[in-house]
Every structure is written in structure tokens, then in C-alpha cells.
Amino acid sequence: MSSKTIELKAPYSFERLLRRLETHPDPQMKIQAEQKSLQRVFRVNNRPVLTSIRFAGEVDQPYLSWETNAALGAAEAERLEKNIRHMFSADVDLAPLYALMHANDKLAPLAERFRGLRFLLDDDLFSSMVRTIIGQQINLAFAATLTERLLEFAGESVRDADGHVFYAFPAIDRVAAMEPEALRPLQFSQRKAEYIIDLARAVADGRVDLEGLWRLSDEEIMAALTPLRGFGKWTVECMMMFGMGRPDLLPVADIGLKNGMQLVYQMDERPSESEMKRIGESWAPWRSYVSLYVWEAVGAMKRKEAW
Numbered sequence: 001m002s003s004k005t006i007e008l009k010a011p012y013s014f015e016r017l018l019r020r021l022e023t024h025p026d027p028q029m030k031i032q033a034e035q036k037s038l039q040r041v042f043r044v045n046n047r048p049v050l051t052s053i054r055f056a057g058e059v060d061q062p063y064l065s066w067e068t069n070a071a072l073g074a075a076e077a078e079r080l081e082k083n084i085r086h087m088f089s090a091d092v093d094l095a096p097l098y099a100l101m102h103a104n105d106k107l108a109p110l111a112e113r114f115r116g117l118r119f120l121l122d123d124d125l126f127s128s129m130v131r132t133i134i135g136q137q138i139n140l141a142f143a144a145t146l147t148e149r150l151l152e153f154a155g156e157s158v159r160d161a162d163g164h165v166f167y168a169f170p171a172i173d174r175v176a177a178m179e180p181e182a183l184r185p186l187q188f189s190q191r192k193a194e195y196i197i198d199l200a201r202a203v204a205d206g207r208v209d210l211e212g213l214w215r216l217s218d219e220e221i222m223a224a225l226t227p228l229r230g231f232g233k234w235t236v237e238c239m240m241m242f243g244m245g246r247p248d249l250l251p252v253a254d255i256g257l258k259n260g261m262q263l264v265y266q267m268d269e270r271p272s273e274s275e276m277k278r279i280g281e282s283w284a285p286w287r288s289y290v291s292l293y294v295w296e297a298v299g300a301m302k303r304k305e306a307w
Contacts, residue, residue, distance in 0.1 A: 002077045003067035008090050012062035013116025014055040016296075017088075020120065023299040024140055027148035028167060041158055041168040042083050042123055044076050048168035050158045051080065053088075059116045064088065069161075089118040089245060097286045101293070104282065106264055110293040113300070119292060121245050125210045126203060127169040128243025132235050133195050134188075149186040154178070175200035195230025202228060218246055241288045250280040250287040260294035263301065 014036050021031065031038045037054040049070045057063050066084055085091060094116075101111035122128035134150070135143040154170035178200075180193035188196075202208040208228070213221055221240060225231045234253040240246040251257060252273040261279060262270050271279065283290040 001067060001069050002072045002080070003065065004077070004081060005063055005065045006081065006085060006090055008057075008062040008064060008088070009093055010062055011059045011094065011116040012090075012118065013059050013114075014062075016114055016117040017120060019303065019305070020117065020296060020299060023302055024120075025144045026120070027144055027151060028169065030164060030166065039160065039164075039166060041166045042080055043168055043171075044070075044072065044080050044083075046171060048156045048158050049076075049080060050160060050166055051084070053084065062116075064090075083123045086245065087121050087123045089121060092118060092245070092247075094118070094289075097289050100283070100286055101290065106266075107283075107290060107293070110264065110297055114293055114296050117293065117296060119242065119245055119289070122243045124169070125213060125239070125243050126172055126200070128239050129199055129231075129235075130169075130175075130196050132238045132242070133192060133199070133230050135238070136192070136230075136235065146186065146188060146192075150183070150188075153183075153186060172200050172203050176204040191230070198229050214244070218249065241291075245288075247289060248285045248287045250277065250283070250291060252276040252280070254291075256295050256298055257291055260291075260298045264294050264297055 018031065018033055021029070026040075029038050029040050035054065036056065037052060039050065039052050041048045041050050043049070049068050049072070051066055051068045053064055053066045055062065055064045064084075066081070068080070072080065098111050098115075101107040122131060130150075131143075131147060134146050138146075150170060151167035154174050155167035156171070158166045158168065160166065175197060178197050180188075180190060180197055183193035183196070184190065199208070203210060208225075213224070216224065218240060222233065222236050225236045225239075226233065234251050237249050237251040238254075241249050241251070258270045258276065261267070261276060265271075265279065280287050280290075
């Protein structure tokens with residue numbers, strides 16, 4: 001067994017994380033809300049490792065602990081912890097973001113209402129890219145359904161001590177070996193199936209260097225990925241936000257963000273992309289995080305939270 005406690009950068013709200021998961025479900029997670037814990041499979045050196053994560057402390061003194069029954073070497077345990085820290089945005093300092101938001105009368109209520117909310121990131125770039133392709137032009141619930149079907153079809157399964165089944169995200173070589181017709185019975189469109197398999201093959205044969213992307217600027221990543229089929233500007237922006245945690249992106253083509261801006265800025269109509277860019281200029285260099293809080297305003301309305 002391996003285990004460790006991680007101090008989180010305050011403020012950190014597990015409650016806000018759970019609320020967001022209500023409208024943005026992750027089929028890889030099993031959550032025990034009352035215990036402030038969850039279970040999930042991470043890939044470590046390409047093998048599935050079932051991990052239990054428990055949140056503790058208060059919003060202003062937060063920490064989490066993780067443990068796994070898998071036999072891990074020191075380097076593997078370090079890699080797992082790195083993935084966990086990344087996924088839960090453990091080290092992001094929100095103080096500059098809140099200073100920016102409190103200086104704006106439209107954003108200040110969001111900073112207070114959703115205090116401690118952070119990005120829940122994908123734990124690797126391949127899964128982030130695939131999830132983003134899946135999410136193109138469909139609603140969140142159906143995207144989660146398609147993701148779950150892909151996990152069950154091609155992901156490796158792991159059982160916990162109680163017999164519950166968890167799935168690792170499908171390995172790159174497994175997806176690369178597929179043909180698009182294999183995904184059609186799961187209700188993937190022909191194009192989505194092709195895009196996902198093309199991506200896996202590009203990574204498998206070295207045309208896309210996932211590790212190398214971390215060393216590139218946002219603009220360089222955009223230039224590197226948009227030539228791929230299925231990778232428009234929105235897709236790459238979402239991958240950089242939800243896969244890499246890049247802090248200053250503004251996906252103006254996103255319908256949810258348009259709706260959020262209309263709600264938060266009390267507009268009669270959805271803003272145009274040029275209006276969104278103009279408004280977003282005042283959010284720099286935290287445009288990704290302000291977008292998250294604006295999205296969450298829409299999510300809170302859908303969940304009928306008291307406002």
C-alpha cells in the first residue's frame with residue numbers, strides 16, 4: 001500500500017467541486033459525498049492504479065490524502081501524486097484571481113458565491129483530447145454517456161475490495177488499433193470515431209508529442225494541433241484549459257460561456273464573439289478561471305441553487 005497527505009493551496013472547496021460534478025459528471029469517479037472521498041483509476045506507467053482520495057480540513061485549511069493498494073515503487077508513487085496534484089489543481093494560488101474579480105462589480109458576487117472552486121483537470125492529455133472531441137456539439141449528459149461507453153468498451157477494469165468495477169481510460173495503443181466502425185454501435189458519429197482513432201494513431205506513431213506540448217506556449221500548441229482532423233480552435237482551447245490547466249484562455253465559441261456572460265452581465269441577448277473578447281480583456285491573465293466561474297453561474301442556475 002502507498003499513501004500520502006497533500007496540503008492544498010487555500011481556499012479549496014470540496015463542496016463546490018461536488019456541485020460542479022452534478023452538472024459535469026465524470027464516469028471514472030465513484031464519489032462518497034458524506035465521507036468527502038472519491039475513488040478513481042489513474043494510469044501510472046500505463047498500468048491502471050485504483051486510488052482512494054479523501055478531502056479534509058476546512059476551506060481555508062484544506063488537505064487531501066490518497067492511498068492505493070497497488071504495489072508502487074518510489075518513482076511510481078511520485079508520478080501518481082503528481083497526477084493527483086495536477087487533476088485537483090492543488091497548487092494554484094487563487095489570491096490574484098480574487099483580487100481581479102473583486103475589482104469588478106459583475107464578477108465579485110461570483111468570487112464570493114463560488115469561493116474555493118478550482119478546475120478539476122483531466123489527468124493526462126490523451127484522455128483530455130478524447131473527452132473534448134466527444135464533447136463537440138453535444139450536451140454534457142450525452143458526452144458523459146459516450147465517455148462511459150468508451151471506458152466500458154476499451155478501458156481496463158479494476159475491482160475494489162467490495163467488488164465495484166472501475167475503468168482506466170483506454171490506452172493509446174488500444175484505441176489506435178481500432179477501426180471507426182467499432183465505435184459506431186456505441187452511438188459515436190462516424191466523424192467523432194475517426195477523429196479519436198486518428199488522434200490515437202498520431203500519438204502512437206510520434207506525429208503528436210504529448211509530453212512536448214507542455215513546453216510550448218498557448219500559440220505554439222494551437223499551431224501544432226489545429227492541423228489534426230477534429231481539432232478546431234475551441235477543441236484546442238478546451239484541452240489547454242481542462243487538460244493542461246492553462247490560466248488565460250477565452251473560448252468565445254463556447255455556447256455555455258456565451259450564456260454565462262449573458263447571465264452575469266445581464267445582457268438582453270447572447271454576446272457576439274467580439275463582445276466576449278472585449279469583456280474578456282479585463283479578465284486577463286485569468287481568463288480561464290473567470291470563465292470557470294461564469295460557467296458555474298449557469299450550472300448553479302441549472303441546479304436551482306439559491307442565488
